[in-house]
Amino acid sequence: MKTISVTINGEAYVETVPVRMLLVDFIREKCGLTGTHVSCTYEGVCGACTVQLNGEAIKSCMMLAAQADGHRVTTVEGLANGEELTPLQKAFKAHHGLQCGFCTPGILMNMTEFLQKNPRPTDDEIRRGLVGNLCRCTGYVHIVDAVRAAANSAT
Amino acid sequence: MAAIPQDSKDWMGARLERKEDLRLITGHGKYVADIVLPGMLHAAFVRSDHAHAKIKRIDTTEAAALPGVVAVFTGDEFKDHCKSMRQPVLLPNLPAKYPLYYALAIDKVKFHGDPVAVIIARDKYVAEDAAELVVVDYAELPVVLDPEAALEPGAVRVHDDEADNEMFSMTFTGGATIEEQDKNAAEVEKIFQSADVVVKERFRVHRTGTTPMETRGVLAEWSPSDGLTVYNTTQRPHIDRLAFADILDIPAEKVRVIAPRDMGGGFGLKAPFYRESIVIAYAARKLKRPVRWIESRYEGLMNIGQERGQVNDLEVAATKDGKLLALRNRGVADCGTGQIGVYWGFVMPFLGAVEMPNAYTWNAGDVRLKVAFTNKACLTPSRAFGHFPTRFAIERAVDMVARKCSLEPADLRRKNLVPKLPYTSVTGEYYDSGDFLKVWDSLMVKADLPAFRREQATARAAGRYLGIGFGCGVELSGVASELMVPMENQPGYGAATVRLDPRGKAFIFGGDAPGGQGHETTISQIVAATFGISPEDTVITTGDTGTTPFGSGTIGARMGSYFASAVRKACDELKEKITHVLAHDLGVRATVEEFAFTNGEVIYARDPAKRKGFREIVERIIMFPVNLPEGEVGGLESTAFFEAAKPMICFNADCCVVEVDITNGNFKIQRWVTSEDVGNVINPMIVDGQMHGAIVQGLSNAIFEEFIYNEQGQQLTADFEHYKLATAADVPTIEITYASTPCPHTPLGTRGIGEGRPSAVSGALCNALCDALSLFNIEITELPIRPNVLWKKLQAAGAVTK
Numbered sequence: 001m002k003t004i005s006v007t008i009n010g011e012a013y014v015e016t017v018p019v020r021m022l023l024v025d026f027i028r029e030k031c032g033l034t035g036t037h038v039s040c041t042y043e044g045v046c047g048a049c050t051v052q053l054n055g056e057a058i059k060s061c062m063m064l065a066a067q068a069d070g071h072r073v074t075t076v077e078g079l080a081n082g083e084e085l086t087p088l089q090k091a092f093k094a095h096h097g098l099q100c101g102f103c104t105p106g107i108l109m110n111m112t113e114f115l116q117k118n119p120r121p122t123d124d125e126i127r128r129g130l131v132g133n134l135c136r137c138t139g140y141v142h143i144v145d146a147v148r149a150a151a152n153s154a155t
Numbered sequence: 156m157a158a159i160p161q162d163s164k165d166w167m168g169a170r171l172e173r174k175e176d177l178r179l180i181t182g183h184g185k186y187v188a189d190i191v192l193p194g195m196l197h198a199a200f201v202r203s204d205h206a207h208a209k210i211k212r213i214d215t216t217e218a219a220a221l222p223g224v225v226a227v228f229t230g231d232e233f234k235d236h237c238k239s240m241r242q243p244v245l246l247p248n249l250p251a252k253y254p255l256y257y258a259l260a261i262d263k264v265k266f267h268g269d270p271v272a273v274i275i276a277r278d279k280y281v282a283e284d285a286a287e288l289v290v291v292d293y294a295e296l297p298v299v300l301d302p303e304a305a306l307e308p309g310a311v312r313v314h315d316d317e318a319d320n321e322m323f324s325m326t327f328t329g330g331a332t333i334e335e336q337d338k339n340a341a342e343v344e345k346i347f348q349s350a351d352v353v354v355k356e357r358f359r360v361h362r363t364g365t366t367p368m369e370t371r372g373v374l375a376e377w378s379p380s381d382g383l384t385v386y387n388t389t390q391r392p393h394i395d396r397l398a399f400a401d402i403l404d405i406p407a408e409k410v411r412v413i414a415p416r417d418m419g420g421g422f423g424l425k426a427p428f429y430r431e432s433i434v435i436a437y438a439a440r441k442l443k444r445p446v447r448w449i450e451s452r453y454e455g456l457m458n459i460g461q462e463r464g465q466v467n468d469l470e471v472a473a474t475k476d477g478k479l480l481a482l483r484n485r486g487v488a489d490c491g492t493g494q495i496g497v498y499w500g501f502v503m504p505f506l507g508a509v510e511m512p513n514a515y516t517w518n519a520g521d522v523r524l525k526v527a528f529t530n531k532a533c534l535t536p537s538r539a540f541g542h543f544p545t546r547f548a549i550e551r552a553v554d555m556v557a558r559k560c561s562l563e564p565a566d567l568r569r570k571n572l573v574p575k576l577p578y579t580s581v582t583g584e585y586y587d588s589g590d591f592l593k594v595w596d597s598l599m600v601k602a603d604l605p606a607f608r609r610e611q612a613t614a615r616a617a618g619r620y621l622g623i624g625f626g627c628g629v630e631l632s633g634v635a636s637e638l639m640v641p642m643e644n645q646p647g648y649g650a651a652t653v654r655l656d657p658r659g660k661a662f663i664f665g666g667d668a669p670g671g672q673g674h675e676t677t678i679s680q681i682v683a684a685t686f687g688i689s690p691e692d693t694v695i696t697t698g699d700t701g702t703t704p705f706g707s708g709t710i711g712a713r714m715g716s717y718f719a720s721a722v723r724k725a726c727d728e729l730k731e732k733i734t735h736v737l738a739h740d741l742g743v744r745a746t747v748e749e750f751a752f753t754n755g756e757v758i759y760a761r762d763p764a765k766r767k768g769f770r771e772i773v774e775r776i777i778m779f780p781v782n783l784p785e786g787e788v789g790g791l792e793s794t795a796f797f798e799a800a801k802p803m804i805c806f807n808a809d810c811c812v813v814e815v816d817i818t819n820g821n822f823k824i825q826r827w828v829t830s831e832d833v834g835n836v837i838n839p840m841i842v843d844g845q846m847h848g849a850i851v852q853g854l855s856n857a858i859f860e861e862f863i864y865n866e867q868g869q870q871l872t873a874d875f876e877h878y879k880l881a882t883a884a885d886v887p888t889i890e891i892t893y894a895s896t897p898c899p900h901t902p903l904g905t906r907g908i909g910e911g912r913p914s915a916v917s918g919a920l921c922n923a924l925c926d927a928l929s930l931f932n933i934e935i936t937e938l939p940i941r942p943n944v945l946w947k948k949l950q951a952a953g954a955v956t957k
């Protein structure tokens with residue numbers, strides 16, 4: 001067991017957890033932030049568990065909670081500013097960028113960082129940026145539309 | 156959300172943002188894995204390492220002794236205390252061998268992944284640890300994996316108490332008796348004898364399926380007074396409820412099944428009734444504590460989501476000018492163990508055979524199917540239910556006929572499309588309405604074949620290989636009772652309850668259980684348009700057997716066909732009552748047609764000064780039920796059932812453009828264009844999304860995904876590293892056009908769409924690849940289709956001479 005302190009969405013969580021606890025389980029089960037999802041067998045392929053660690057998109061099934069000790073995590077619950085959605089969240093709504101919504105939080109966390117680094121992406125760049133996030137419902141068409149629209153709205 | 160349109164009727168067809176989205180994009184969805192009950196325990200399964208083996212001994216001592224473990228159950232527990240999974244409620248009405256099986260394996264394991272034991276522990280990590288400590292002593296048995304070998308005399312038997320591995324066999328043409336079928340077969344043979352052109356090929360489709368992003372999950376709770384409550388990832392909670400009651404022997408009124416409001420995709424995979432559900436419910440009842448199991452992806456890929464695996468020996472006869480005359484098919488499907496409730500692995504190939512003739516006119520057909528038990532996971536339903544392999548075969552064969560006739564495949568298709576509906580296919584499938592030629596012609600305008608042929612010729616002169624391919628698909632729009640009762644022993648009608656509340660809001664309840672299709676939004680638009688209110692004034696509840704009317708489930712494109720129609724019918728019944736009371740209050744004699752429900756008001760059309768707010772009249776009927784017309788009582792709630800007189804369909808046509816690099820077989824899809832008859836559209840954005848997703852699933856199945864077993868029957872593809880789903884970078888964007896004909900058999904002219912939609916994809920793709928490589932006479936007859944396969948064919952054809 002190890003006592004760790006992780007700041008999630010600006011709130012400090014000090015918890016004693018087994019060393020083997022995955023960060024995704026810490027987020028979901030210790031902190032009750034269930035917007036972060038698990039779809040693959042903790043192999044880092046599906047991207048549903050993507051969060052930001054110190055502002056960088058990472059897969060939270062691929063690291064231990066103990067490794068996040070002293071770090072800053074942002075989850076999908078931390079994107080909107082109160083009622084005010086981010087341009088990317090708004091674009092996902094406006095362009096029907098989600099169906100079942102299971103992959104969506106991971107995609108939002110990944111593409112939020114992506115757009116910060118690539119504010120004017122081409123469609124090919126968006127599609128390549130999405131390869132770490134599997135979606136089974138949308139065929140990706142509306143996701144690409146949404147990311148492009150968010151980029152355009154940020155002028 | 157948008158403001159009320161000028162005319163509330165405009166809600167129909169509006170690109171409304173979804174009601175579901177706000178919670179899902181802010182992380183506040185509630186999927187089964189997000190539901191936690193006090194004292195909840197966690198389950199982990201021990202699964203077979205072997206495809207076929209006797210269970211000699213199971214030692215659970217060490218596992219049970221691990222701190223935190225509450226219970227360990229093995230197969231005997233379920234044999235002694237539950238009924239088998241072979242209960243009437245889960246049995247189709249078709250003659251087949253239905254193997255006897257229990258929630259956990261008894262005596263022997265029959266596929267790699269067969270559940271042998273379950274650990275119930277206070278912590279999910281501990282449950283996994285304990286699962287590793289269970290020691291199972293197996294005596295390995297020989298395996299049978301190839302479905303044709305499984306049907307040979309003397310083959311290893313998957314089920315000891317069945318005489319052989321032939322699970323199901325059927326002739327779909329000619330009539331009900333063997334004499335009629337033989338007579339028909341002789342007539343078909345005569346056509347083949349005298350036909351100008353005959354194509355005969357073996358078409359093989361691999362095991363692949365749908366694989367939603369959310370795995371299965373079950374959370375069961377037992378209360379001595381209320382009985383069993385199960386939160387289950389299911390598309391069919393009302394069917395599940397009956398199955399829980401019958402297998403666990405609990406009075407049906409003591410079972411409530413709740414499909415969580417948010418489900419991470421289903422695509423058919425969450426339609427069957429599974430063994431794990433019984434294990435978890437049984438454990439909760441026995442231990443008197445809530446128990447939850449969240450399936451790992453590894454378990455999921457090993458156990459479920461596998462469909463399509465089938466061989467079709469197909470022959471097509473045609474005239475030299477390209478008129479299709481007859482088809483003859485001998486299908487053999489690889490069912491696996493057949494141990495899945497409701498579908499038993501063979502119901503999908505059964506329907507796939509029925510749907511084989513597709514949109515073409517045939518003078519005659521001889522279509523037969525055999526389904527074999529093998530030591531593999533049982534086939535589970537997957538979007539394009541059953542007809543992915545038969546559609547691949549027929550769409551490829553049609554192109555081969557065109558090649559033999561030296562005709563443009565697109566022209567041959569048009570020439571053979573059913574010209575006028577209704578129509579009954581040679582396998583007896585009823586096509587109710589639509590205009591196939593209109594859909595086709597709309598596709599051809601968008602695809603611009605002459606321009607492509609010019610571009611292709613120019614490219615070829617420059618050493619580049621472009622190709623164009625077409626395909627089409629008749630798909631079910633809901634599944635009528637006429638088909639559902641024989642096929643699954645279940646009804647097809649849609650059911651909905653609409654309840655108005657004194658504040659003028661509408662609450663809608665449906666027994667189906669969506670997994671991302673946008674039911675809340677679509678239904679809200681129908682209700683808003685009908686009552687002249689805003690979609691924001693509606694609340695939709697689905698999937699809870701405790702509060703919703705019986706629904707057969709979210710399967711077979713039932714939304715736009717059956718559920719939507721039931722909702723509309725229930726709304727119309729309420730409108731009758733509202734206008735009856737309002738006419739009385741206004742002192743006019745008027746029928747419901749003489750009132751307009753618009754922009755929050757109910758207006759007497761003959762004298763628009765006579766009107767009342769929707770909320771006011773609703774409140775008056777519910778809260779102040781005095782001075783009512785004679786015979787009328789207060790309250791506004793209606794449950795309606797909808798069933799069309801005959802089965803219904805929707806229709807689509809696809810065009811694919813590819814470029815192949817003949818030096819290495821790599822190919823790129825340059826364009827994907829479709830034309831769709833979806834009937835009247837409620838929300839075009841949602842319909843577009845359904846098509847995009849279905850087409851990409853079809854491409855992913857055809858190119859990337861493949862469940863692979865080794866010679867011992869070991870599953871080699873049980874994670875996403877090995878079972879590859881298409882990523883965004885792997886697939887093209889999609890251009891959709893609509894050429895709809897309103898369905899005359901639904902109150903809104905809508906059709907159910909999206910379920911069968913992946914089926915036409917593999918044919919169009921492979922037709923395009925073969926068109927690109929026509930110079931080398933390359934024909935694709937097997938899936939998956941990948942660059943290495945093309946490269947081999949190019950090598951064999953001597954395409955690259957270096």
